[in-house]
Amino acid sequence: xxxxxxxxxxxxxxxxxxxxxxxxxxxxxxxxxxxxxxxxxxxxxxxxxxxxxxxxxxxxxxxxxxxxxxxxxxxxxxxxxxxxxxxxxxxxxxxxxxxxxxxxxxxxxxxxxxxxxxxxxxxxxxxxxxxxxxxxxxxxxxxxxxxxxxxxxxxxxxxxxxxxxxxxxxxxxxxxxxxxxxxxxxxxxxxxxxxxxxxxxxxxxxxxxxxxxxxxxxxxxxxxxxxxxxxxxxxxxxxxxxxxxxxxxxxxxxxxxxxxxxxxxxxxxxxxxxxxxxxxxxxxxxxxxxxxxxxxxxxxxxxxxxxxxxxxxxxxxxxxxxxxxxxxxxxxxxxxxxxxxxxxxxxxxxxxxxxxxxxxxxxxxxxxxxxxxxxxxxxxxxxxxxxxxxxxxxxxxxxxxxxxxxxxxxxxxxxxxxxxxxxxxxxxxxxxxxxxxxxxxxxxxxxxxxxxxxxxxxxxxxxxxxxxxxxxxxxxxxxxxxxxxxxxxxxxxxxxxxxxxxxxxxxxxxxxxxxxxxxxxxxxxxxxxxxxxxxxxxxxxxxxxxxxxxxxxxxxxxxxxxxxxxxxxxxxxxxxxxxxxxxxxxxxxxxxxxxxxxxxxxxxxxxxxxxxxxxxxxxxxxxxxxxxxxxxxxxxxxxxxxxxxxxxxxxx
Numbered sequence: 001x002x003x004x005x006x007x008x009x010x011x012x013x014x015x016x017x018x019x020x021x022x023x024x025x026x027x028x029x030x031x032x033x034x035x036x037x038x039x040x041x042x043x044x045x046x047x048x049x050x051x052x053x054x055x056x057x058x059x060x061x062x063x064x065x066x067x068x069x070x071x072x073x074x075x076x077x078x079x080x081x082x083x084x085x086x087x088x089x090x091x092x093x094x095x096x097x098x099x100x101x102x103x104x105x106x107x108x109x110x111x112x113x114x115x116x117x118x119x120x121x122x123x124x125x126x127x128x129x130x131x132x133x134x135x136x137x138x139x140x141x142x143x144x145x146x147x148x149x150x151x152x153x154x155x156x157x158x159x160x161x162x163x164x165x166x167x168x169x170x171x172x173x174x175x176x177x178x179x180x181x182x183x184x185x186x187x188x189x190x191x192x193x194x195x196x197x198x199x200x201x202x203x204x205x206x207x208x209x210x211x212x213x214x215x216x217x218x219x220x221x222x223x224x225x226x227x228x229x230x231x232x233x234x235x236x237x238x239x240x241x242x243x244x245x246x247x248x249x250x251x252x253x254x255x256x257x258x259x260x261x262x263x264x265x266x267x268x269x270x271x272x273x274x275x276x277x278x279x280x281x282x283x284x285x286x287x288x289x290x291x292x293x294x295x296x297x298x299x300x301x302x303x304x305x306x307x308x309x310x311x312x313x314x315x316x317x318x319x320x321x322x323x324x325x326x327x328x329x330x331x332x333x334x335x336x337x338x339x340x341x342x343x344x345x346x347x348x349x350x351x352x353x354x355x356x357x358x359x360x361x362x363x364x365x366x367x368x369x370x371x372x373x374x375x376x377x378x379x380x381x382x383x384x385x386x387x388x389x390x391x392x393x394x395x396x397x398x399x400x401x402x403x404x405x406x407x408x409x410x411x412x413x414x415x416x417x418x419x420x421x422x423x424x425x426x427x428x429x430x431x432x433x434x435x436x437x438x439x440x441x442x443x444x445x446x447x448x449x450x451x452x453x454x455x456x457x458x459x460x461x462x463x464x465x466x467x468x469x470x471x472x473x474x475x476x477x478x479x480x481x482x483x484x485x486x487x488x489x490x491x492x493x494x495x496x497x498x499x500x501x502x503x504x505x506x507x508x509x510x511x512x513x514x515x516x517x518x519x520x521x522x523x524x525x526x527x528x529x530x531x532x533x534x535x536x537x538x539x540x541x542x543x544x545x546x547x548x549x550x551x552x553x554x555x556x557x558x559x560x561x562x563x564x565x566x567x568x569x570x571x572x573x574x575x576x577x578x579x580x581x582x583x584x585x586x587x588x589x590x591x592x593x594x595x596x597x598x599x600x601x602x603x604x605x606x607x608x609x610x611x612x613x614x615x616x617x618x619x620x621x622x623x624x625x626x627x628x629x630x631x632x633x634x635x636x637x638x639x640x641x642x643x644x645x646x647x648x649x650x651x652x
Contacts, residue, residue, distance in 0.1 A: 015029065031505070032505055033501065033505070057490075061490075061493055061494065062493070064497050064501075065493045068497060068500050068501070072111055072500070075106065075109065075111070078106050078107050079106055079140075079141075079144040080143075080144060081107075082106055082107040082457065083106070083144060083145070083146035083456075083457040083460065083461065084105065084106050084140060084144045084145050084146060085106070085146060085147050085148070085149055085173070085461045085462050086102065086103070086104060086105075086113075086132070086135060086136060086140065086145055086147075086148045086149070087102070087104075087105065087148075087149045087150070087462075087465040088101060088102050088103070088128075088131075088132060088149075088150055088465070089150060089151060089156075089465055090118065097117070097119050097491075098117070098119045098120075098121070098123070099115045099116070099117065100115065100116040100118050100123075100128070100131055101115050102114050102115070102116070102135050103465075104140070105461070105462045106460075107436075107438060107460050108460070109503075110462075110503065111500060112495065112496055112499040112500055113135065113139075113140075114139070114492070114496075115491075115495070116131050123155060124155055125155045125156075125159040125162070126159075128155055128156060129158075129159035129160075129162050129163060132148065132159060132160070132163055133163060136148070136163065136167070136170070137167075142167050142170065145167075145170050146169075146170065146171065146362070146396070146457055146458070146461055147170060147171040147172065147173045147361075147362060147461055148160050148163065148164075148170060148172050148173065149173045149174075149462065149464065149465045150172070150174070150175065150465055151174070151175050151178050151465060152174050152175065152178055152179065152182070157172070157174075160172035168395070169395055171360070171361055171362050171395070172360075172361070173314070173361050173363070173461075173463065174356065174357055174361070175463075175464045175465045176357060176363075176463040177306040177307040177463075177464040177465075178464070178465070179353050179354075179356070179357045180234075180299060180302055180303040180306055180353075181233050181234060181303065182233075183299060183350060183353045184233035184234055184236070184237065184296060184300075184303070185233045186353070187295065187296060187346060187349060188236060190342065190345060192288065192291075192292075192339050192342065193292050193295070195288070196240070196285075196289050196292050197292075199275075199279055199285070200239065200240055200243055200289070201228070201239075202272065203272075203275070203276045203279060203280070204227070204239070206272040210269075213262065216258060216262075220249060220250075220252070220253040220256070220258070221246040221249040222246075223246065224242075225239065225242045225243065225246075226238045226239045226241070226242040227239065234300055234303050237296045237297070237300055238300075240289055240292060240293055243289060244286075244289060244293060247286060250280045251280060251281060253280075254277055254280050254281050255281070259277070287337050288337070291335065291337050291338065294331045294332060294335070295328055295331075295332060295342070295346055298323070298324035298325075298328050299324055299328075299350070301320070302317075302320045302321050305317070305320055306463055307464055313366070313436065313437060313460060313461060313462060313463065314361075314362060314363045314366040314367075314458075314459070314461050314463040315366035315367055315369060315370035315373070315437045315458070315459040316367075316370060316372075316437075317357075317363055317366075317367065317463055318358075318363060318366075318367035318373075318379070319367060319372070319373050319376070319377060321350070321354055322377075324350075325347065325350050328343075328346060328347075328350075329343065329347070332346070358388075362392050362461065364384070364388040365385075365388040365391070365392035365393075365458055366392075366437075366458045366459050366461070367379055368380060368382070368385040368386070368388060368389045369389065369414075369437075369441075369455045369458055370459060371426070371429070371430035371437055371440040371441070372431060372433065372437075374414070374417070374430065375427050375430055375431060376431070380414070380415040381415075386411075389407075389410055390410075392454075392458055393406045393407050393410065393451075394407070396454050396457055397450075397454060402454075405450040405451075406448075406450040406453075406454050409450060409451040410451055413447070413448055413451075414448070414451065419448070420444040420445075420446070421445075423444070425444075426443075426444040429444070436460070437459035437460065438456045438459055438460035441455045441456050441459065442456065
């Protein structure tokens with residue numbers, strides 16, 4: 001009779017053969033849906049037939065699609081309380097199928113809503129307006145929509161302006177992540193910055209274009225360089241940071257016999273060899289690179305905040321961009337290496353792009369209603385911010401009476417920190433950051449009913465359409481890996497099921513890591529979409545957690561009318577007793593704790609979370625190559641005229 005360990009080995013070998021023959025990474029076995037499927041098969045025994053591929057891609061896909069749609073209906077109850085942000089953007093696939101993606105964001109949770117097949121249509125403002133209006137009015141309900149988020153392209157801007165003119169309570173919000181990306185693009189064009197970037201790119205190209213030289217580099221610096229993306233300008237500075245992190249090892253390599261004895265077969269190679277040596281042994285070159293990083297690292301922190309959906313609500317943007325601008329000013333003001341006018345030009349770029357981002361949006365009002373800002377900034381005393389709050393409350397109120405009451409409550413109680421707003425508990429809760437701004441208003445705004453309702457609508461919205469960009473990657477995954485011309489309907493169902501199931505897994509993993517207080521992000525081990533292709537840029541976009549809501553991973557328990565019982569997967573994975581898992585679930589439901597650790601990489605600000613994850617790469621597969629994508633947001637540079645008077649560094 002076989003022992004338990006022998007049975008496990010037999011089962012493991014059988015699964016391993018399947019994984020290896022179909023190029024499935026072993027970490028996919030950690031997927032909770034895979035674990036649940038195996039356990040269900042064990043429970044059902046040998047009498048159940050294995051589903052065929054045709055069944056999985058046919059009726060079973062339809063069943064999962066219908067189940068997810070039913071689950072999404074449950075979350076619509078939050079729409080009236082927290083409002084909805086609608087995100088949309090277009091994507092063109094390898095078969096030239098043109099898709100417009102629509103995502104819905106509500107109270108920290110993002111959903112993939114639908115796609116529109118735009119193949120064969122000119123995507124002008126009128127066409128986009130009709131598609132957006134259909135989603136907003138007929139499918140969601142205009143009364144629930146607070147804002148629409150797109151990139152800064154002129155066609156989307158014009159279409160959204162038409163919609164907001166017709167439905168006056170809706171606001172068009174330009175994508176904040178795209179706007180920060182354009183700030184970085186502007187800074188790259190500065191001569192002193194461009195010189196450093198171009199020289200680093202030339203060195204990188206030389207090192208990577210020779211296999212033996214590349215292998216030597218990996219050995220000498222014990223790692224890789226981050227490669228830049230032509231349309232994501234934040235990656236350029238990650239690229240420079242990866243140089244700076246290896247400075248000492250580069251300098252040691254340059255004076256070694258291995259470098260001196262390297263032979264080039266052509267004149268161009270000899271020139272690049274000497275250029276690389278001259279730069280990497282030059283203190284001035286390294287000082288110039290350090291200066292560039294000082295000028296942009298705070299902006300990259302803001303980009304990371306704007307580009308996530310889990311915590312990136314609009315109320316936190318203004319405090320962060322203000323802090324970043326002040327940090328840049330303090331760092332560069334007394335630096336003797338700063339060229340004449342660099343600081344002024346950086347400030348001009350930040351102010352111009354930020355004015356455009358704040359113009360006629362809810363972002364400044366959200367910042368003035370943000371709990372943390374109430375106790376740390378003077379936004380409630382700022383006239384521009386006060387006006388923004390008044391206009392926002394008036395815009396979203398259902399009646400003039402409600403607007404008047406909310407405006408009075410804001411001025412009398414919130415700004416003056418009276419009622420519960422002045423309590424020690426409210427202050428501590430806001431400064432700890434353990435609850436979202438909307439949750440804080442739920443807890444402490446009850447004495448100002450009108451203000452509370454409208455404030456929750458404002459502070460709970462997101463600021464970027466990055467979810468749509470990640471969704472392009474999902475389309476690319478399905479379309480390229482299946483390697484056939486999928487019908488639009490089947491493509492939509494595959495993406496809908498794939499994307500929304502991933503979102504459910506991600507939140508459980510986030511909560512699980514909060515419990516364990518572990519820095520490693522398990523989602524990054526599950527969310528790669530290119531099998532063993534570690535260099536695929538799609539992987540990075542899908543590996544970020546983008547939701548705050550809880551997944552449905554429980555089993556029904558007849559003995560408890562109020563709570564469902566934790567599923568077997570949760571119990572086994574957490575290594576806890578059922579009662580302990582249930583207590584953890586209740587803790588998440590009644591008061592979420594932010595378990596994210598704040599680290600410090602090199603000389604970076606400690607709030608630049610996960611920065612190290614982006615540029616540290618010691619993988620034997622090579623550095624992650626940021627291939628150019630077909631996204632429209634990054635390709636577009638349009639941001640309007642930027643007319644406005646709001647200067648953050650001067651007014652806050």
